[in-house]
Amino acid sequence: MLLKKYALIACSVVGVIVLLLWLSGTFSTKISMKTVPPEPRNINGMIVNVRLAKLPLLESATGSIQAVHETTISSKLPARVTEMNIKAGQTVNKGEVLLRLDDAELQAKLQKAKSNVVMAEAAHAQAVLDERRFGTLLMSQATSRQLYENAATRLKSADAELRMVRETVKEVQSLLDYTVIAAPMDGIVIDKKVDVGDTVMPGQILLKLYDQKQMQIVASVRESLTFKLKVGQNIGVRVDALNRLCSGTVSEIVPESNSASRTFLVKVTGPCPAGIYTGMFGRILIPLENEEVLLIPCRAIRNVGQLELVDVAVAGHAVRRSVRAGRKFGEEIEVLSGLRQNEQVIVAESDSLHKDTDNGK
Numbered sequence: 542m543l544l545k546k547y548a549l550i551a552c553s554v555v556g557v558i559v560l561l562l563w564l565s566g567t568f569s570t571k572i573s574m575k576t577v578p579p580e581p582r583n584i585n586g587m588i589v590n591v592r593l594a595k596l597p598l599l600e601s602a603t604g605s606i607q608a609v610h611e612t613t614i615s616s617k618l619p620a621r622v623t624e625m626n627i628k629a630g631q632t633v634n635k636g637e638v639l640l641r642l643d644d645a646e647l648q649a650k651l652q653k654a655k656s657n658v659v660m661a662e663a664a665h666a667q668a669v670l671d672e673r674r675f676g677t678l679l680m681s682q683a684t685s686r687q688l689y690e691n692a693a694t695r696l697k698s699a700d701a702e703l704r705m706v707r708e709t710v711k712e713v714q715s716l717l718d719y720t721v722i723a724a725p726m727d728g729i730v731i732d733k734k735v736d737v738g739d740t741v742m743p744g745q746i747l748l749k750l751y752d753q754k755q756m757q758i759v760a761s762v763r764e765s766l767t768f769k770l771k772v773g774q775n776i777g778v779r780v781d782a783l784n785r786l787c788s789g790t791v792s793e794i795v796p797e798s799n800s801a802s803r804t805f806l807v808k809v810t811g812p813c814p815a816g817i818y819t820g821m822f823g824r825i826l827i828p829l830e831n832e833e834v835l836l837i838p839c840r841a842i843r844n845v846g847q848l849e850l851v852d853v854a855v856a857g858h859a860v861r862r863s864v865r866a867g868r869k870f871g872e873e874i875e876v877l878s879g880l881r882q883n884e885q886v887i888v889a890e891s892d893s894l895h896k897d898t899d900n901g902k
Contacts, residue, residue: 582859586852586889591837593882596870598832599777602807604760606780606821608751609810610726616741617719618642625737627748633724640735640747642720647713654710661703668692668699728752731819756813757792758823761804766827770794770807777826778809785814789825836873841886842866851880852887859887 620642627639675692678684728750735747758778762770770776770791778789789811798805809825842864843850849866852859864879880886 582852582861584852584854584857584859584887586887588854588885589838589841589888591835591876591880591882591884591886593833594836595831595833598829599826600766600829601779601824601826602760602762602766603822603824604758604807606813606817606819606823607757607759608728608753608819609755609757610728611749611751611819612725612728613749614639614722614725614747616642616745616747617743618716619740619742620644620720621740622735622737625735627730627733629730629733631730632753633728633730633750635724635726637724638721639724639730640722642722642741644717644720647717647720651710651713651717654706654713657706658703658710661699661706665696665699665703668696672696722747724750726750726752727754751819753817755810756817756819757808757810758789758825759806759808760823760825761799761802762807762825762827763802763804764798767794767805767807769827769829776809776828778811779824779826780814780817781822781824783814783816786826787811787814834867835876835880835882836870837876837880837886838888839869839872839874841888842874843889852889853880854885854887 622640623643624641625639626637627633633639671692672689672695675684675689679686679689729752730748730750732749733747735741735745741747772791772794774791775788776791777786779786789809791807792810793808795806795808807825837851841851849864850861851864853862854860862879865877867875867877869875
């Protein structure tokens with residue numbers, strides 16, 4: 542009885558071992574680990590050499606777009622806005638009236654000052670006649686010198702009074718000129734802060750203008766790169782929002798380093814594409830030494846899922862190969878791995894390219 546029990550246990554253990562070996566594939570035919578070469582295919586397309594190009598190595602510095610000419614218009618009077626001829630985003634010309642302030646009180650002061658001028662002119666004219674008459678009488682000894690001197694003093698006083706009231710008229714007139722706010726330059730209205738009926742105070746900002754024809758990017762460039770730049774140098778500028786690359790000229794390098802970030806402010810101006818506004822994000826591209834890159838046509842690469850594939854011409858046949866692409870340079874793209882210089886890739890026709898991509902080949 543004991544022997545049968547041990548035999549049963551032994552059979553169970555052997556069965557478990559055999560089952561584990563079967564599950565692990567011990568009794569299955571092994572698959573060869575030998576790499577199967579890709580199946581060559583006929584060449585269908587144009588053969589292009591993988592070329593080695595020397596391109597300038599660029600280092601970018603971030604900054605923001607600003608207007609070269611920007612002005613802030615503020616009030617010089619405590620007054621109420623009576624007329625508003627603009628809105629944010631509007632283009633205005635130099636000298637165009639933007640808004641008007643209430644000038645009723647100043648107009649009344651101006652009329653009063655002009656009346657004072659008329660009175661002062663009459664008093665001055667009388668003082669001139671008196672001084673002349675007493676001068677004539679003094680020469681003929683028909684009056685005393687004291688009376689003549691009194692007349693001369695009244696003339697001087699009248700002359701001073703006349704000059705004072707005339708200056709008052711000019712002062713009130715200049716204040717009236719501040720009630721009409723005109724554009725100091727051609728530009729675009731931004732940040733309008735008041736409207737009709739609002740009461741403004743001296744120093745209060747009314748609106749801002751900037752000239753959209755002249756824009757610049759102000760970037761923070763680290764110290765080691767700043768010394769590779771010079772005023773007047775042409776460099777590239779990229780505006781990420783527009784995905785555009787344009788050229789610019791270094792117009793100013795502020796000769797002071799930021800002690801916290803160890804950077805210099807560099808201003809780059811130049812012709813900008815349409816759609817550039819102040820405050821937008823941009824980069825300046827600082828050229829360094831040249832670098833060597835492998836380039837192939839962008840059309841030679843086929844995207845299959847997350848794979849980037851090319852057809853390589855080998856011994857008169859097309860062999861598919863996986864590559865890793867990098868930056869684009871116009872109609873060409875950089876190849877980081879998978880190809881060597883002077884190898885040949887096949888640029889397939891557009892129809893066959895889409896067909897292979899759709900089939901996942």
